[in-house]
Amino acid sequence: xxxxxxxHDGSRQSEKALKEAIRLATxxxxxxxxxxVVPELYLTEITDIDRENLSELLIAETKSLMNRVKTSLKGKxxxxxxxxxxxxxxxxxxxxAIKQKTDLIVTGSYGRHxxxxxxxxxxxxxxxxxxxxxVLVVK
Ligand SMILES: Nc1ncnc2c1ncn2[C@@H]1O[C@H](COP(=O)(O)OP(=O)(O)OP(=O)(O)O)[C@@H](O)[C@H]1O
Ligand SMILES: [Mg+2]
Numbered sequence: 001x002x003x004x005x006x007x008h009d010g011s012r013q014s015e016k017a018l019k020e021a022i023r024l025a026t027x028x029x030x031x032x033x034x035x036x037v038v039p040e041l042y043l044t045e046i047t048d049i050d051r052e053n054l055s056e057l058l059i060a061e062t063k064s065l066m067n068r069v070k071t072s073l074k075g076k077x078x079x080x081x082x083x084x085x086x087x088x089x090x091x092x093x094x095x096x097a098i099k100q101k102t103d104l105i106v107t108g109s110y111g112r113h114x115x116x117x118x119x120x121x122x123x124x125x126x127x128x129x130x131x132x133x134x135v136l137v138v139k
Pocket of ligand 2: 009111112113121123
C-alpha cells in the first residue's frame, strides 16, 4: 500500500479517520493526502452576493482546518499532501483517488450532520459505492 487518501470535513469522526490514516501510513510507509471539499451551495433563497460571502466563509474555514491538520502532522515521518477542492464532496474525493492512484481511501462513518444516525453518511456511502479502490470507513 503506497498511497492513502483521507477525507476530512472538520467533524469529530473525520478526525478519528485521520488518526487511523496516520497510523496506517506510518506502518506501511505510505504517503498521506488529506482532502477537504468545500461543498457547492445550492440555496435558491439567497442572493448571489450572500452566496459568494458564504462561499468565502466556507473556504476560509476549510483553510484553517487544513492548517490545524498540517500542524498536527508536523514532525511525523510521512510524505504528506493537503488538498482543498470545491464541488460535490464524494465526486471530488473519487476524482482525486483516481488521479493520484490512491490505494486506500479513509473516511469517517458520519460527518458534520449525523452523529446520532444509524445509517452511514451520504458522502461516505457514495465513496464506498463508487471508489476505484478499497475504502476504510472508521466508526
Ligand atoms: N466536504 C467533505 N470533505 C471531505 N470529506 C468529507 C466531506 N464530507 C464528508 N466527508 C467524509 O465523509 C465522512 C462521512 O460524512 P458524511 O457527510 O457522509 O456524513 P454526515 O455529514 O453525517 O451526513 P450527510 O450525508 O447529511 O452529509 C466524514 O467523516 C469525512 O470523512
Ligand atoms: Mg456531511
